Amino acid sequence: MxxxxxxxxxxxxxxxxxxxxxxxxxxxxxxxxxxxxxxxxxxxxGGPRNGDNEHAATVLPEVRRLIGEGQYAAADLLCKQMMGPYTQSYxxxxxxxxxxxxxxxxxxxxxxxxxxxxxxxxxxxxxxxxxxxxxxxxxxxxxxxxxxxxxxxxxxxxxxxxxxxxxxxxxxxxxxxxxxxxxxxxxxxxxxxxxxxxxxxxxxxxxxxxxxxxxxxxxxxxxxxxxxxxxxxxxxxxxxxxxxxxxxxxxxxxxxxxxxxxxxxxxxxxxxxxxxxxxxxxxxxxxxxxxxxxxRVELSLGESAVPPEYPTDARIRDFGANDPGLVELLYHYGRYLMIASSRPGTQPANLQGIWNEETRAPWSSNWTLNINAEMNYWPAETCNLADCHTPLLDFIEGLSRNGHKTAETNYGAAGWTAHHNSDIWRHSSPVGDYGHGDPIWVIWPMGGVWLCQHLWEHYAFGLDKKYLREKAYPIMKGAALFCLDWLHEDKEGYLITSPSTSPEHKFKTPEGGLAGVSAASTMDLSLIWDLFTNLIEASTILEIDEPFREGLLDVRSRLHPLQIAANGRLQEWSRDFEDEDQHHRHVSHLFGVYPGRQFSWQDTPELMEAAERSLEIRGDGGTGWSLGWKVGLWARFGNGNRAWGLIANLLTLVDAGETNYHQGGGVYANLFDAHPPFQIDGNFAATSGIAELLLQSHQNVIHLLPALPDAWPSGHVKGLRARGNYEVSIQWEEGKVLNSTIVAGAGGLCKVRANAPLSVESEDGEVIAEQNQDGTIAFETVPGGRYRLFRA
Missing domain, CATH: 2.70.98.50 (putative glycoside hydrolase family protein from bacillus halodurans)
Incomplete structure (x- = not known):
């Protein structure tokens, strides 16, 4: 420790x-x-300023026309007229x-x-x-x-x-x-x-x-x-x-x-x-x-053979993920960094948490909303640090206010939007210094949509209806109103987004060039599906907005279908373009697997298989945060050994002088994640990914050991949280669940799946449920109730 x-x-x-x-x-x-x-x-x-661009609304119809005609390079060029100023710097x-x-x-x-x-x-x-x-x-x-x-x-x-x-x-x-x-x-x-x-x-x-x-x-x-x-x-x-x-x-x-x-x-x-x-x-x-x-959380992944006084830098270099104690340290370090960089009343953790020595920090040490800011908070709920989530939730509320003006000015749309970057002044407009940025990261108005997932997740884990009604729901609805205006019909009658990018990744055009903007990227559609689904559930729980809910159901059903390419992968764009880089660090089109919940082996096996094929093609390399994201993805696919291999890649010692911005990955001597250079998001992704290997709850069932790597045959974890306001502890031996304790915060029907047959007893020792034929256990819980699951 x-x-x-x-x-x-x-x-x-x-x-x-x-x-x-x-x-x-x-x-x-x-x-x-x-x-x-x-x-x-x-x-x-800096200070607060208006970064919105009235000219964006003027050129938007022409950009859409060019994309509809397949003139992607021309659309890229015109999109530069839709940009605003860069963010300020930490x-x-x-x-x-x-x-x-x-x-x-x-x-x-x-x-x-x-x-x-x-x-x-x-x-x-x-x-x-x-x-x-x-x-x-x-x-x-x-x-x-x-x-x-x-x-x-x-x-x-x-x-x-x-x-x-x-x-x-x-x-x-x-x-x-x-x-x-x-x-x-x-x-x-x-x-x-x-x-x-x-x-x-x-x-x-x-x-x-x-x-x-x-x-x-x-x-x-x-x-x-x-x-x-x-x-x-x-x-x-x-x-x-x-x-x-x-x-x-x-x-x-x-x-x-x-x-x-x-x-x-x-x-x-x-x-x-x-x-x-x-x-x-x-x-x-x-x-x-x-x-x-x-x-709140304990973790043991097995006995470490490393001497107690072994220096950490040498431990990374000599043992890496082969030392389960070092993996435990990496996990707890992420929890430590979250407590140290995000507490109620503070600003949310930025690209470097709160630690920065440079007046010209990489990427301004700002909040990058196309993955990194969200990734910072993936461990907050699962790893029992919901208190530390509140700075991001407060940040979203302020961003939505500025984002309302951006939606109206830049796009003539209702609701609110945010783009690739933000700063302490809640910058919501597309950056790029009025034309110097690249559309592959600038022209992406889905930042607010993704951030809204955190509002919903905070509710899904805690079940605080007052919070949902008074804070989360109005902000989520505002983001949905923007999406309803942003979506429009294509020639086949499907609803699409345009211009649309798959963040920071280009495709090869039919003419042989490269472009970033097209229509209906898979990430856009998955983000909107996620927001609409969460809002539909929220309005049902709160018993409000039934007409609005019905409208969301209708629009969700008309979204452009996600596509499977000729080689079996999930397409990143609505057309089967060739990747600029098939090993690209971003895996944005796999959002529906993780951190989303759109895909599952039970309900959408074809899309899961296509998404898994996409991840195989991407490979096991990448920047530090990219490796962390892939750990979570392979956990959702149920492949713990592949995830462990990525943890091994992450636990590679990087020289502090290395500053290759888009390759590499690994950790520095102090276990900071190396993009390189340093970005803290990889630390948080590693922590959340390890938790996903041990516990998942995104499909309305508490899944114990859904993707346990062979490298951790015996161990235990205490204090993880599952959606539905449950606290879960698990002990396992020979790769199978031995016993588990579930504490119900709110009560209700609890469904559990495990990799071994289990029975459930209440606090007074009465057996109240046994495993069903489908491999799940269902039992009623009461608030504060403590339930023991044990090997049958």
């Missing part, structure tokens, strides 16, 4: 992450100088440097990240003195805490200072270092070039996000002096450094300069409140809060 190393980190992707959803810290663990790189999740460039806040004055002849070095209590530690010896450090970021107290200790009295001597890669100034107040600065008003629009300038406005500009960071010290022995060069401590035995931070962000629709919060007062308030507690009390408050979430 820890990541551990025998040397300091030399690169950012060797450093160890901690966070509380809002503040993020990367601890390098140096001996002469410690560097802790710091982020605050609302520190972004930015780093500061670095805390601690320079130690104890010499450099060091031995017995250890560095670790402890997942059980969310602390990062360093320990080493100089002479006869053992020096230790412990870092944590507290959610209850909203501060980062660094504890420094020496084993001998009076042996701590250091200088601490704060710096920022942004425009800043430093000052010192009574018992406090202060760093103040502002973010650029604009980051020049390039996803790949990192040397382009930041555009700063004048200090105090309406569009400039301000930030404030503060550092203070609690000493046990010694003296502390605050000055222009930083905080100097001499002769201490133990020191607790406390860092607080805040920005002027005051909502996605308010200018952070003139309408912003008082960031200095907020940062000072956090520091003052935290200063009321001792180090021991701060640690206890942090640990108790964190463990409420983390201890």
């Amino acid at each position: 820890k990541l551990q190393y025998n040397r300091p980190s030399s690169k950012w992707t060797d450093a160890l992450p901690t966070g509380n959803g809002r503040l993020g810290a990367m601890m390098f663990g140096g001996t002469e100088t410690e560097r802790i790189q710091l982020n605050e999740d609302t520190l972004w460039s 930015l780093p806040m500061a670095d805390l440097y601690v320079k130690f004055l104890h010499g450099n002849t060091m031995k017995n070095y250890r560095r670790a990240l402890h997942l059980e209590d969310a602390t990062s530690t360093v320990e080493y010896q100089i002479g006869n003195v053992i020096y230790t450090r412990r870092l944590f970021v507290s959610y209850p107290d909203q501060v980062a805490v660094l504890r420094l200790e020496a084993s001998a009295p009076g042996k701590l001597h250091f200088l601490a200072r704060l710096e920022s890669p942004l425009r800043y100034e430093t000052a010192f107040e009574e018992n406090c270092l202060v760093l103040r600065g502002d973010a650029p008003e604009q980051v020049d629009p390039s996803y790949y070039e990192t040397d382009m300038p930041l555009r700063y406005g004048k200090p105090g500009s309406a569009n400039a996000m301000r930030f404030d960071g503060r550092l203070t010290a609690q000493l046990e022995g010694g003296q502390a002096t605050y000055g222009h060069d930083g905080l100097r401590v001499e002769g201490a035995t133990a020191v607790t450094l406390i860092f607080s931070a805040a920005t002027s962000f005051n909502g996605y629709d308010r200018l952070p300069g003139t309408e912003g919060k008082d960031e200095s007062a907020e940062a000072a308030g956090y520091l003052e409140n935290a200063g009321k507690f001792s180090y021991e009390a701060l640690l206890q408050r942090h640990t108790e809060d964190y463990q409420v979430l983390f201890k």
